[in-house]
Amino acid sequence: MSAFLFVVPPLTGHINPAVGIAARLAARGHRVAWACADPALVRRLAGPDAVVFRCAGPVPGAEGAVRPPDLRGVEALKFLWEGYLLPLADAMAPGVRAAVAGFRPDVVVADQQAFAGALVAEHLGLPWATSATTSAEFTGAYDGLPKVADWLHRRLAGLRTRIGDPSGTTDPRSSPHLLLIFSTPELIGPQAPSAPHIHYVGPSLAGRPAGPGFPWERLDPGRAKVLVTLGTANADAGGRFLTVCLAALRARADRVQAVIADPARTLPVTPGDKDALILPSVPQLPLLERMDAVVCHAGHNTVCEALWHGVPLVVAPIRDDQPVVAGQVVDSGAGLRVRFGRVTAARLGEALDTVLHDPAHRAAAARIRAAFRTAGGARAAAAHLERMGAESR
Known part of the structure; x- marks a missing residue:
């Protein structure tokens, strides 16, 4: 049996895909541990018995890690790296080294934004795999931005000098040993990279904490249902957009019922409202089984x-x-794009009408659904890691 250390940033969207993989490995008798700056978050998502080595590092919402809500484009990218990802890597590195010393893993599984996992593993001569929780890094996103690409390269080189092997050359976002991408070429498009160590496993889905009870009895089987969500990290920026969505959906209340996740509680809530269920959080995975369209970030x-x-x-x-993922959705035919900061209720309503009633979008979504389910998800990812662990011993 092998030992696997998952190194993850304290971000729900980056931990969740690893949870199902870790559970499958543990169920097959392997030892599993985590290194993270927020052990409580890992245990909430992976279970209270998860073995977690605490690392230092900023968590979202901490002083210095709060991003101005109106930051966009290159400035937003610069803030993400200089204000969060690079400081997180510097801070996590000692904790990752201590986790390696204490747990003695055969394989380090590093999230693509947890640079400390990759660089420490490389420095210590440990095999490491990349858990790619977004495919944007593998679609040539910076091909037309050479100055941005050079800036990122220099920042990573400086980080390597501080916490890794200065003579190393591997990009810590992409392991040369095993790269697990939680998508498939059917969504990514023809630019999806191909190599023997790259495996497209599709989404890695696992059970989630139930949270507060959802009013399932209020879902109307006679109307199409639309979920509106901006994820777990965009509550600061979503007030205007959610208001526009609510207006567009209320204008279609005779045929469409809205379910809106509003963690910042920016929208007015009317008790017993049958047209718009507005809640601070929703059970997204089981809810999606009943949805006809999704509006999201x-x-x-x-x-x-x-x-x-x-x-x-x-x-x-x-x-x-x-923006890169949105481009994948549009190019695949599985949806339409609107402008977050400028869309009107009329324009959003038109887009919704199209994805609800144009069979081409649903057919494209069904095609990707089939590809995702064939890819294997957590089961396939765990099998690749098992082979890597066996080869490393």
């Missing part, structure tokens, strides 16, 4: 979870990898 997890259920999308990317 083009976060990779939300997009893949919707398409896993064959649900077409209206995407409104805000920042980071979201």
